[in-house]
Amino acid sequence: xVVLTAxxxxxNPELIDKLQKQLALTGPNDTLRVSxxxxxxxxxxxxxxxxxxxxxxxxxxxxxxLHYPAGEAxxxxxxxxxLALAGSADEALSYHMAALQIFQSLNxxxxxxxxxxxxxxxxxxxxNFTTAATFYQKALHLAEKRHDTADQALFLSNxxxxxxxxxxxxxANAYIRRALRxxxxxxxxxxxxxxxxxxxxxxxxxxxPDSAKNNLLDALLLYRVLGDEYGLSGVYTTLSAVMAxxxxxxxxxxxxxxxxxxxxxxxxxxxxxxxxQQLATTYALLGNHKQAYTxxxxxQHLRDSLVTDVNTRAMAALQSRYNxxxxxxxxxxxxxxxxxxxxxxxxxxxRVRLLAVAVGGLLLLIVMGGVLYGQLxxxxxELAAQHQLVADKNTALESAAHELRQLAESKARLxxxxxxxxxxxxxxxxxxxxxxxxxxxxxxxEGLRHLPELVRESAQNLxxxxxxxxxxxxxxxxxxSCQPERVPARELLSECYELFxxxxxxxxxxxxxxxxxxxxxxxxxxxxxxxxxxxxxNALKFTPNDGTIRLQATPDTTDPTQICISVTDTGPGMPxxxxxxxxxxxxxxLRAADSGRPAQGTGLGLQLCRTFAECHGGTLGMGAGPExxxxxxxxxxxxxxxxxxxxxxxxAFRSPSAA
Numbered sequence: 001x002v003v004l005t006a007x008x009x010x011x012n013p014e015l016i017d018k019l020q021k022q023l024a025l026t027g028p029n030d031t032l033r034v035s036x037x038x039x040x041x042x043x044x045x046x047x048x049x050x051x052x053x054x055x056x057x058x059x060x061x062x063x064x065x066l067h068y069p070a071g072e073a074x075x076x077x078x079x080x081x082x083l084a085l086a087g088s089a090d091e092a093l094s095y096h097m098a099a100l101q102i103f104q105s106l107n108x109x110x111x112x113x114x115x116x117x118x119x120x121x122x123x124x125x126x127x128n129f130t131t132a133a134t135f136y137q138k139a140l141h142l143a144e145k146r147h148d149t150a151d152q153a154l155f156l157s158n159x160x161x162x163x164x165x166x167x168x169x170x171x172a173n174a175y176i177r178r179a180l181r182x183x184x185x186x187x188x189x190x191x192x193x194x195x196x197x198x199x200x201x202x203x204x205x206x207x208x209p210d211s212a213k214n215n216l217l218d219a220l221l222l223y224r225v226l227g228d229e230y231g232l233s234g235v236y237t238t239l240s241a242v243m244a245x246x247x248x249x250x251x252x253x254x255x256x257x258x259x260x261x262x263x264x265x266x267x268x269x270x271x272x273x274x275x276x277q278q279l280a281t282t283y284a285l286l287g288n289h290k291q292a293y294t295x296x297x298x299x300q301h302l303r304d305s306l307v308t309d310v311n312t313r314a315m316a317a318l319q320s321r322y323n324x325x326x327x328x329x330x331x332x333x334x335x336x337x338x339x340x341x342x343x344x345x346x347x348x349x350x351r352v353r354l355l356a357v358a359v360g361g362l363l364l365l366i367v368m369g370g371v372l373y374g375q376l377x378x379x380x381x382e383l384a385a386q387h388q389l390v391a392d393k394n395t396a397l398e399s400a401a402h403e404l405r406q407l408a409e410s411k412a413r414l415x416x417x418x419x420x421x422x423x424x425x426x427x428x429x430x431x432x433x434x435x436x437x438x439x440x441x442x443x444x445x446e447g448l449r450h451l452p453e454l455v456r457e458s459a460q461n462l463x464x465x466x467x468x469x470x471x472x473x474x475x476x477x478x479x480x481s482c483q484p485e486r487v488p489a490r491e492l493l494s495e496c497y498e499l500f501x502x503x504x505x506x507x508x509x510x511x512x513x514x515x516x517x518x519x520x521x522x523x524x525x526x527x528x529x530x531x532x533x534x535x536x537x538n539a540l541k542f543t544p545n546d547g548t549i550r551l552q553a554t555p556d557t558t559d560p561t562q563i564c565i566s567v568t569d570t571g572p573g574m575p576x577x578x579x580x581x582x583x584x585x586x587x588x589x590l591r592a593a594d595s596g597r598p599a600q601g602t603g604l605g606l607q608l609c610r611t612f613a614e615c616h617g618g619t620l621g622m623g624a625g626p627e628x629x630x631x632x633x634x635x636x637x638x639x640x641x642x643x644x645x646x647x648x649x650x651x652a653f654r655s656p657s658a659a
Contacts, residue, residue: 013227016043034063034071041078045085046230049267053082073102073111080118084125087269093122113142113151117158124158129166136162153182153191157198164202172202190231193222197235204242212242233262233271237278244278244285253282273302453506467530482615486639487525489553489563490515496532496551500540508545511536515553521563522639527612528565534605535567535632542571542630556635562618566633568625609634 019040026033037059044052059075062068077099083092100115120135136159143151160175176199183191200216203209216239223231236259243252256278263271276299283292432455439447493513504511521528532551539549547570556562609632610620618635625631 012043016040019043029066031066031068031071034059034066034068034075037062038071038074038078041075041082045078045082046228046268047266049082049086053079056082069102070106070108073099073106077111077115077118080122084118084121085268085270087125089122089125093119096122109142109146110148110151113139113155116142117155120158124162124165129162132162133159149182150186150188150191153179153186153188153195156182157191157195160198160202164198164205169202169206173199176202189222190226190228193219193226193228193231196222197231197238201238204238204245209242209246213239216242229262230266230268230271233259233266233268233275236262237271237274240278240282244282249282249286253286256282269302273299276302482524482527484523484616484637485525486520486522487528489519489521489565490517492521492525492528492532493551493553495529496536499533500536503540504549507540509540509543510548512548513551519553519563520639522637523616527615528636531609531612531634532565534609538605538632539567539569539571543569544571547571555638559635561638562635563638564633564635566631568629568631570625570627570629573624573628573630574622
């Protein structure tokens with residue numbers, strides 16, 4: 001009975017399914033595909049031999065096409081394993097030897113060890129035990145050099161099987177127990193199962209049926225956990241033989257039948273031979289000689305068919321060699337004919353050279369004329385290129401002059417803004433000092449109590465103007481950086497409300513805001529704060545006493561991905577004739593001030609609002625309010641799409657009185 005304990009890998013359905021999915025996603029000319037084909041051949045070698053062989057053969061063909069020697073060696077070694085399990089030892093040996101040569105050229109010691117192991121398995125099948133032992137020892141020596149515990153355990157298991165076949169039970173026992181210790185330290189269940197199976201087989205040959213039976217039952221349990229049908233077929237067959245030696249005929253028959261069933265599921269000829277042979281022995285023990293004879297006939301037929309298959313493969317290999325030699329002979333003949341043809345072509349070429357010399361003299365004059373003509377054309381092209389260069393330089397100078405004019409205009413405008421807008425707040429501070437002196441001189445305590453509010457308002461106006469000037473200067477230099485993030489709209493409106501409520505209250509203006517709690521912007525919060533400060537500051541300038549300013553954030557009705565933030569006042573509004581002047585640099589006053597407070601300005605704040613809105617992909621608009629006055633709005637991107645909730649009622653607006 002032949003047992004190959006390390007011929008391949010037990011089937012893992014999840015791993016095989018994963019590999020097949022990866023294979024389906026890999027390109028047809030990818031080296032990864034070769035590795036996947038080799039892995040599938042290895043993992044299917046004990047569960048589906050035909051499919052495993054098919055994958056290995058595909059891998060070899062693709063590796064040769066891609067000139068990928070490592071992949072070719074991997075698939076060749078795995079194909080040798082499949083052929084050995086199918087009983088084709090000679091053909092398997094040729095693939096293992098080819099793989100070994102490639103692994104040696106690549107200095108891949110781990111793969112060399114596995115190739116040695118495959119070669120040893122083939123000699124084991126041929127009962128060349130001495131040669132098999134030599135190659136197993138080579139594989140073990142390489143594994144020990146690399147301190148590879150898993151490979152050492154694998155090769156020790158095969159040495160144990162070989163010693164068992166050589167009728168050396170003591171050596172086999174020592175080998176397999178070393179392998180079992182390695183597998184146990186690695187927590188390798190397949191290795192432990194194979195080692196227990198081999199140990200049970202060795203003990204059966206030593207006439208230790210009880211120990212053999214216990215180890216075989218332990219191996220049976222592990223194979224069931226692993227779902228290894230190849231291992232189950234071998235264990236049941238060996239367990240049947242042990243029970244037969246104990247004269248337990250019926251349990252022996254049951255075990256042999258299960259061994260046959262699993263062997264058929266796996267499709268392993270070697271397992272089927274062992275199962276048929278054991279069934280014949282068990283039926284003979286039961287006295288059912290007719291059934292025993294049938295099983296023996298099936299065993300003989302299977303063995304003969306395997307021999308025939310091996311012979312057929314050998315004939316195919318010989319035919320392939322013959323075809324190769326025939327093709328080489330044809331190639332030689334074609335090469336000879338090609339040389340003869342080349343000689344004739346050389347002779348014709350000499351004749352052509354003589355004619356070429358005669359024609360060359362005639363062409364020389366033509367060539368010289370062509371050279372002179374070409375020089376003339378080049379001179380014309382160089383002149384045209386110089387003209388174009390001059391034109392390009394003129395264009396560059398005009399562009400530079402235009403940029404300088406723009407820079408000068410921008411610089412002049414900045415000076416104008418500084419001269420115009422800074423003068424107001426500075427003069428306000430000067431006026432406050434005059435008021436302080438006046439109130440002190442007249443001992444006006446009521447006036448002195450109002451001075452802090454005037455100072456605070458003047459400082460706030462000056463700070464806002466300086467902030468706008470800084471932002472405008474940054475935007476003019478092109479260094480403006482927008483860093484959007486998710487920010488609640490209501491939080492921004494609330495900050496603006498808290499900033500201006502004191503000023504609004506002191507001017508007897510009702511400041512209100514409204515935004516749904518769930519609404520959020522995806523915008524730069526600092527830019528949005530600057531927009532709100534400018535819009536509310538402008539509204540305060542133009543709203544009279546007892547007026548109302550309303551801040552509101554609502555979904556944009558024309559674009560669900562945008563949020564509209566509006567500031568509405570009850571001031572004098574803006575005539576239609578002045579709408580076109582909005583955001584124009586020269587528009588120093590957009591609308592008349594009915595508030596009783598100065599409203600002159602350069603329009604810098606609205607320009608910044610428009611610039612910041614456009615940085616976010618939004619817009620700025622302006623029109624008449626629903627209750628008179630003016631409405632200025634900007635659209636900014638929304639964070640998310642939950643913008644369809646119902647609006648907060650008017651009663652939710654906050655005002656100084658409500659606060």
